[in-house]
Amino acid sequence: MSAAGYLRYGRHLVGFATRVGAGWLRATVRGRRSTFDAWRYVPDLLENLGPGFVKMGQLASTRRDLLGERPRAALRRLRDDCRPLPAEHVRRNVERVRPDPPTEPVLPLGFGSIAGVYLARFPDEPLAVKVRRPTVSDRLRFDADNARRAARAVAILPPARHLPVREMVDFLATAAEMQVDLGREGRNLIELRRTLAHLPVRLPRARPELSEGDRLVMEYLPAFAAADGPIRDGTTSAIRLLEAVFTMIFRSGFVHLDMHSGNFAWDPDGTLNIVDAGFAVQLSDRTRRQFSEFFIGLSFGNGRRSADSVLRSAVTLPESLDREAFTAEISHLIHAHRRLPARDFRVGAFTAELFAIQRRHGVFISSEFAAPVLALLTIEEQVRDWAPDLDFQVVAQAIILASIALIPCGPE
Ligand SMILES: Nc1ncnc2c1ncn2[C@@H]1O[C@H](COP(=O)(O)OP(=O)(O)O)[C@@H](O)[C@H]1O
Ligand SMILES: [Mg+2]
Incomplete structure (x- = not known):
């Protein structure tokens, strides 16, 4: 793959440059250069480069701190409106779901980086069939x-x-990489349904007996056919989204890492529907306990407790570590960010500062911490949009306090 793969990257980059150049020339000749928008061509480029690039584009489309309105609007398409799959590949997979044919033509529901999802209506039930892209x-x-x-x-x-x-x-x-295993995605759905069962959240029931290889069959969720956007007021929606994500992080440690808006939708009664559970990880009990401790320290303004949790989650500590200086710096950071409304708290900037302190003191933490940070980075703009005044640390507090006593104790 590698030489051919790099050639493919090169070919698509050249194609992209040519299309942008031609578009710019056309706009210039017509005297419309000021309205020329090169970002229009970027989603196509990312789709050509590969699914990893589409994933990055999806994440970038949620980041107002990195990109302006135009690029984000262009990239938004990648969340659920990527290219269709080859018709024959889809037909073959849908045909094998059940011995009897669907009663109506199969309808596409959405196209992501990995797969396309189709609605197949059978006489007794509608089913969603997720078909993996061929290569x-x-x-x-x-x-x-x-x-x-x-x-x-x-x-x-x-x-x-x-x-x-x-x-x-x-x-x-x-x-x-593990997302391409649709059998695993089916098992993740079962696990997340269990974790979130007590919340007003719905995940499709997987149907492993009808699934295999290139296809995952599951319950059809009509919420995804409705218009985008929160159903109730923004604050209720933001709290529901945060409760779902914090419950995954703190209660089970099994975290859906792909919570961009293409992967959730609302029922008219305000139930949050979540799909696309392939990109998910299980945190160790140790990471979950230390992340919980850190968050408690942050939300109650107890810098020493947060500093202590970082040190206890460290993979290596330098012999010359100055614990008091480290604790003082972490406390300073905690006090500057404690109980801020969503409009003022930036997950990325906060994490960068936290890492900078660790770096200065030679403290290495577990790579697992990337998971909860990514999950929060993916939803923070959405939360800020819906509820700029919401203090999400308070939403987390109740969930952490209800969960932390249940985390099994293990070696530190
Ligand atoms: N069970 C379902 N019921 C209804 N629509 C669904 C279902 N699963 C997925 N979809 C729609 O299909 C789109 C693509 O599915 P998804 O699982 O997100 O694929 P990918 O892993 O490629 O992103 C989703 O964004 C959603 O709009
Ligand atoms: Mg998706």
Whole structure:
């Protein structure tokens, strides 16, 4: 794959440059250069480059701190409106779901980076059939390997030194690669349904007896056919979304890492519907306990407790560590960010500062911490949009306090 893969990258980059150049010339000739928008071509480029790039585009489309309105609007399409799959591949997979044919023509419901999902109406039940893209496994593996290579290069640069950049990228790349296993996605759905059963949240019931290889069959959720956006007031929606994510992080440690808006939708009664559970990880009890402790320290303004949890989650501590200086710096950070409304709290900036303190003191933490941070990064803009005044640390407090006593104790 590798030489051919790089050639393919090169070919698509050249094609992209040519299309952008031609578009720019056309706009210039027509005197409309000011309205020319090169971002219009980027989603196509990312789809051509591969599923790993589409994933990055989906995540980037949620980040107002990185990108302006135009790029985010262009990239938004990648969340659930990627290219269709070859018709023959879809027909073959849908035909094998049941011996009897669907009563109506099969309808496409959405197209993501990995798969297309189709509605097949059978006489007794409608089913959603997720069909994997034909060459996606090899392409995702190639993209993930390149992400690992890029991380190795970045890791030797001074700002990244003493950060587990390689380990974190490897941890996330491995989780991303596993998404192509639709059998695993089906098991993840079962696990998440159990974790979130007490909340007003719905995940499709997987149908393993009808699934195999390239297809996952599950319950059809009509919420995804409705218009986008929160059904009730923004604050209620934001709290529901946060409760679901915090429950995954703190109660079970089994975390859906792909909670962008293409993967959730609302029922008219305000029930949150979640799909696409392939990109998910199980945190160790140790990471879950230390992350819980850190968050309690943050939300109650107890910097010493947060500092202590970082030190206890460290993989290695330098012999010369100045604990008091470390604790003082963490306390300062905690006090500056304690109980801020969503409009003022930035997960990315906060994490970067936290890492900088760790780096200065030579403290290495487990790469698993990348998972809860990524989950929160993916939803934070959405929460901020819906409920800028919401203090999400309070939403987390209740869930952590109800869960922390249940985390099994293990070796530190
Ligand atoms: N069970 C379902 N019922 C209704 N629509 C669904 C269901 N599962 C997925 N979809 C729709 O199909 C889209 C693509 O499915 P998804 O599982 O997200 O694929 P990918 O892993 O490629 O992103 C989703 O964004 C959603 O709009
Ligand atoms: Mg999706």
